[in-house]
Amino acid sequence: MYTQGLDQAGKDRRIAAETEELLSAFQRRVDAEEKIEAKDWMPEAYRKTLIRQISQHAHSEIIGMQPEGNWLTRAPSLKRKAILLAKVQDEAGHGLYLYSAAETLGVSRDQMVADLLSGKAKYSSIFNYPTLTWADIGAIGWLVDGAAIMNQIPLCRCSYGPYARAMVRVCKEESFHQRQGFDIMNALCRGTAAQKAMAQDALNRWWWPSLMMFGPNDSESKHSAQSMAWKIKRFSNDELRQKFVDVTVQQADFLGLSVPDPDLRFDEDTGHYKFGEINWQELFDVIAGNGPCNKQRLEKRQKAHSDGAWVREAAQAYASKQSARVAA
């Protein structure tokens, strides 16, 4: 992903006016399902939309390590601990794939990291909820990663090549995440009454925030129509949410857990589950920074970054010394 070369080309191209001719030629390529690559001409708004979306996605993976990292030292067995460690490491990897995809659009890694640390950049609302019990680790894998997969599979066909390719890699790994979560839930549900109650409690707390992950209703979603036209997005928020509910309710039935929604029922006519109204105010509050853990998540990220400064400096010092030695 030829980022540094792109920086120069990008600047030159930005001077060129976005003529009707260029814009319609671009749309024709997208409509013909051609992939757009890093150095291709693209409208500035397309570039900005992708930078926003991919960097938010990357930040979500990075912040997403925290709720699960909270249980690394308290996993119930060595096997669970090793699995969780691998999963959290994957989240870091996903963040890195995505940062490198975003960099192809001409934004620097340092800039994105600075935006996350200053609180300017957003990340997925779901990671601002606390992980209170071990069952929450099960619920996150099963529900949060399950919802993420619904969102991410269509992104493998996104019109922007580097993002689509990063998502192929992410999706391959995400399936392990969802299954390990379901496996934790299944073990708890086949365990003692107290363990099953713990699983139910986790479902109660994670169900609604998971549905919110798909974003506002289509009628309220401000970026949706343009993203669909650009084939960055393939399905609407409500379509994906419905798909998630349809598959997940059946899995909850298998576990013997009840979904915390009194309005939930199967609609014979449509073949889909109808579900209750989402508390949108809660989502908007969390996005605005007032979720249960927003402050804690950001502070921990800032501390991790400053605590790691000496490692980065040492690596740089070593590299400089080595190259000086070669030169001598």
Place this chain on the structure above:
Amino acid sequence: MKSDEWPLYEVFIRSKSGLSHRHAGSVHAPDDQMALDHARDTYTRRSEGVSLWVVRSDQIIASDPAENSAFFEPAEDKIYRHPTFYDIPDGVENL
């Protein structure tokens, strides 16, 4: 931004012997050895490769897509370079 960002390296993976290296993504690293280490940790956590290449991104010379037509067009009108250009008479086999 500060200009002390670690340089970017492009990562190429050979998934098994007999296949070419293929572009996987990129990593930042202060030197070549750490670029290899980071590439291993980032892109081969599930044994995706038997060989890794990393190359500084600013060392890659790339063609410009805006010049694609002028750059690649000369090949387009030479259809006689493809075997399907030639009519083979009936009765001729193994050609």
